[in-house]
Amino acid sequence: MRLRNKPWAKELIAQHPELIQVQPSHFHPNFEKAQPLRLEIGTGKGQFIYTMAQQHPNMNFIALEMQESALAVLLKQQVATPLPNLQLLVANADHLVDLFSDDQVSEIYLNFSDPWPKTRHEKRRLTYASFLTQYRRILTPTGVLQLKTDNRHFFEYSLMSMNHFGMHFAELSLDLHHDTTAWAMTNVTTEYEDKFAAKGQPIYGVRATFESPLD
Amino acid sequence: MRLRNKPWAKELIAQHPELIQVQPSHFHPNFEKAQPLRLEIGTGKGQFIYTMAQQHPNMNFIALEMQESALAVLLKQQVATPLPNLQLLVANADHLVDLFSDDQVSEIYLNFSDPWPKTRHEKRRLTYASFLTQYRRILTPTGVLQLKTDNRHFFEYSLMSMNHFGMHFAELSLDLHHDTTAWAMTNVTTEYEDKFAAKGQPIYGVRATFESPLD
Numbered sequence: 001m002r003l004r005n006k007p008w009a010k011e012l013i014a015q016h017p018e019l020i021q022v023q024p025s026h027f028h029p030n031f032e033k034a035q036p037l038r039l040e041i042g043t044g045k046g047q048f049i050y051t052m053a054q055q056h057p058n059m060n061f062i063a064l065e066m067q068e069s070a071l072a073v074l075l076k077q078q079v080a081t082p083l084p085n086l087q088l089l090v091a092n093a094d095h096l097v098d099l100f101s102d103d104q105v106s107e108i109y110l111n112f113s114d115p116w117p118k119t120r121h122e123k124r125r126l127t128y129a130s131f132l133t134q135y136r137r138i139l140t141p142t143g144v145l146q147l148k149t150d151n152r153h154f155f156e157y158s159l160m161s162m163n164h165f166g167m168h169f170a171e172l173s174l175d176l177h178h179d180t181t182a183w184a185m186t187n188v189t190t191e192y193e194d195k196f197a198a199k200g201q202p203i204y205g206v207r208a209t210f211e212s213p214l215d
Numbered sequence: 216m217r218l219r220n221k222p223w224a225k226e227l228i229a230q231h232p233e234l235i236q237v238q239p240s241h242f243h244p245n246f247e248k249a250q251p252l253r254l255e256i257g258t259g260k261g262q263f264i265y266t267m268a269q270q271h272p273n274m275n276f277i278a279l280e281m282q283e284s285a286l287a288v289l290l291k292q293q294v295a296t297p298l299p300n301l302q303l304l305v306a307n308a309d310h311l312v313d314l315f316s317d318d319q320v321s322e323i324y325l326n327f328s329d330p331w332p333k334t335r336h337e338k339r340r341l342t343y344a345s346f347l348t349q350y351r352r353i354l355t356p357t358g359v360l361q362l363k364t365d366n367r368h369f370f371e372y373s374l375m376s377m378n379h380f381g382m383h384f385a386e387l388s389l390d391l392h393h394d395t396t397a398w399a400m401t402n403v404t405t406e407y408e409d410k411f412a413a414k415g416q417p418i419y420g421v422r423a424t425f426e427s428p429l430d
Contacts, residue, residue, distance in 0.1 A: 156387045163384045172371045
C-alpha cells in the first residue's frame with residue numbers, strides 16, 4: 001500500500017520515541033510488561049494490530065512497517081489512546097534477524113502482503129525462503145506464522161514455499177470469512193480486508209509452524 | 216457418485232475378462248505393451264481416463280472404480296472402440312497394496328472424490344493418511360499424486376493431510392480452469408468437472424510427490 005506523503009508524519013514520529021522506533025539496528029523493547037511478543041510485518045495504517053493489542057492485553061505487539069506515512073496514522077491513534085502493549089517500528093523486513101533476537105517472537109502476521117506477481121520479483125515476496133529463514137530464527141520453536149491474503153497466486157506460492165521449507169500447516173482456509181472455526185470466529189480484519197471481503201471474494205489464510213507438533 | 220443399477224452391466228462385464236477384472240486379489244496386467252502405468256481411483260463413467268488413454272498411447276492406464284454400474288459405462292465404450300492401453304478394474308481402494316506391487320504406478324489420479332464431510336468419516340477420505348501410505352508404496356519414488364476437486368473443505372483437508380505426511384507440492388492451483396500453466400492448458404476434464412465449472416466455481420488442484428526433488 002502506497003500512501004501520499006504526510007508532512008506532519010516526521011515531526012510526530014520525532015516527538016514520540018517512547019512509542020515508535022525508526023530503523024534501529026536492534027529493537028529495544030519499551031513495553032510496560034514482559035510478556036509474549038507478536039509481530040505484524042507490513043502494518044499499513046494499523047487497524048489489525050491496534051485491535052489485536054486491545055483484545056490481548058496479556059501480549060505485546062509490534063507494528064512493523066517501512067512507510068513512515070502509513071505508520072504515522074497508527075501513531076496518531078496510539079498518541080490519542082495509548083496501549084501499553086503496542087510498539088511501532090519503522091523498518092524493512094529484510095533485516096529481521098538483526099532487529100530481533102532468536103526465539104523472541106511467538107507469532108508473526110503477514111496481512112495482505114504485496115504479492116510481487118512477476119517471477120523476477122519472487123525474492124521480494126514475504127514468503128520467499130530467505131524470509132522464512134528469518135522467521136524461523138526469531139520465532140520460538142512452537143511459534144506461528146499467520147498469513148491472510150486475497151491474492152490467489154500469492155497464496156498458492158506461499159503454500160508451496162512453506163511446504164518446500166518443511167513447515168507444518170496448523171490451519172488452512174480458502175474462504176476464511178465463511179468458516180466457523182475458532183480462527184474465523186475471532187478473526188480481526190485489516191482495512192483492506194473489509195473492503196475486499198465486501199465484494200464477496202474469498203480471503204485465503206494459513207497458520208503454520210516450523211516444527212511439527214510431533215517432532 | 217451413485218448410479219442406478221444397470222441390469223446389463225454384470226453380463227457385459229462377464230463377457231470381457233480381457234478388458235475388466237472384478238475384485239481380483241492382485242491386478243494382473245493385460246496390456247499390449249509394457250509401459251509406465253497410471254491409475255485413476257474412482258473413475259465413475261470414465262470420461263477422464265478414456266481421454267487420457269487416447270492422448271497418451273505410450274502409457275498404460277487403469278480405471279479403478281468400485282461401482283460396477285458406473286464402470287460398465289466405460290466398458291461399453293471400451294468394447295465399442297477399444298484402447299489397448301486401458302484396463303478396467305472393479306475394486307475398493309482399501310486394498311491397493313494387495314492389488315499392485317511396490318513402485319508399479321507412476322501417477323495416481325483422484326478426481327472429485329467423495330469429500331466425506333463428517334469428521335467421523337475422515338478415515339474414508341482418499342487423502343487420509345492410511346491411503347497416502349498405500350499410494351507411497353505403489354508409486355515409483357518420483358511418482359505423482361494428482362488431485363482435483365470442487366469441494367473447498369476436502370481440498371483444505373487434503374493439503375493439510377499431504378503436508379503433514381511430508382509430501383512435496385509440485386503444483387497447486389486454486390482455480391485450475393483460469394490458469395495458464397502447462398497443467399491447466401492440457402487439463403483433461405471429468406463429466407462432473409464440466410458441469411461444475413460451467414457454473415463459474417473454482418476447481419482446486421494439486422500435484423504432489425512423496426519425495427522432494429532435492430532428497
